[in-house]
Amino acid sequence: xxxxxxxxxxxxxxxxxxxxxxxxxxxxxxxxxxxxxxxxxxxxxxxxxxxxxxxxxxxxxxxxxxxxxxxxxxxxxxxxxxxxxxxxxxxxxxxxxxxxxxxxxxxxxxxxxxxxxxxxxxxxxxxxxxxxxxxxxxxxxxxxxxxxxxxxxxxxxxxxxxxxxxxxxxxxxxxxxxx
Ligand SMILES: Nc1ncnc2c1ncn2[C@@H]1O[C@H](COP(=O)(O)OP(=O)(O)OP(=O)(O)O)[C@@H](O)[C@H]1O
Ligand SMILES: [Mg+2]
Numbered sequence: 001x002x003x004x005x006x007x008x009x010x011x012x013x014x015x016x017x018x019x020x021x022x023x024x025x026x027x028x029x030x031x032x033x034x035x036x037x038x039x040x041x042x043x044x045x046x047x048x049x050x051x052x053x054x055x056x057x058x059x060x061x062x063x064x065x066x067x068x069x070x071x072x073x074x075x076x077x078x079x080x081x082x083x084x085x086x087x088x089x090x091x092x093x094x095x096x097x098x099x100x101x102x103x104x105x106x107x108x109x110x111x112x113x114x115x116x117x118x119x120x121x122x123x124x125x126x127x128x129x130x131x132x133x134x135x136x137x138x139x140x141x142x143x144x145x146x147x148x149x150x151x152x153x154x155x156x157x158x159x160x161x162x163x164x165x166x167x168x169x170x171x172x173x174x175x176x177x178x179x
Contacts, residue, residue, distance in 0.1 A: 066132025
C-alpha cells in the first residue's frame with residue numbers, strides 16, 4: 001500500500017524514481033497506468049488537469065498513457081508485425097526496430113521466447129510505436145547486458161524532453177533500483 005504520494009510531472013519532463021526492491025516503484029507506475037488490482041483509495045491522478053483514477057486502463061492508453069513492464073506476459077499467436085499493424089504503426093516498425101538493434105523479430109510472437117534483454121528492448125519499442133505521450137518505464141535497464149544497455153539508453157533518449165519531436169512532447173516517469 002502506498003501512502004501520501006504527491007508528485008507533479010510537468011509535460012515534457014523526465015523524472016526517475018529511485019528506491020530499493022519492494023519499496024513500491026512498480027506499484028506506483030501500475031496505479032498511474034490503471035492496472036488491476038491497484039486502486040486509488042484517496043486523492044486523484046490528474047492528466048492534463050483531468051482526474052483519471054476512475055478511467056479504465058484501455059481508455060488511459062488511448063489518452064496517451066503507456067508503460068513498459070518488468071515481467072510482461074507473452075502473446076501467443078500475435079506476431080510483432082501483427083501487433084504493430086494493430087496499433088497503426090506498421091510503417092514505423094523497420095526503422096524504430098533497427099534503432100534498438102531489434103532486427104528479425106517481425107514474425108515472432110510478442111515476448112514469447114524473448115530473452116530478458118530482448119523483452120526490455122521490445123517494451124521500449126512498443127511505447128515508441130504506440131506514440132505514447134506519458135511513458136512509464138519500469139526498470140528498463142534491469143536484466144540488459146552491457147552491450148545492449150547503450151541501445152536501451154539510445155532508444156529512450158529521443159523520447160526525452162528537448163530531443164522529443166515537437167509534434168509529440170513526451171513526459172517520462174521511470175524507476176530503477178540500481179544506481
Ligand atoms: N497485489 C499485491 N498484493 C500484495 N502485495 C503486493 C501486491 N502488489 C505488490 N505487492 C507488494 O508491494 C511491495 C512493493 O512492490 P513493487 O513491485 O511496487 O516494488 P518495487 O519498488 O517495484 O520493487 P523492485 O525494485 O523489486 O521492482 C512488494 O513487497 C510487493 O510484494
Ligand atoms: Mg519494480
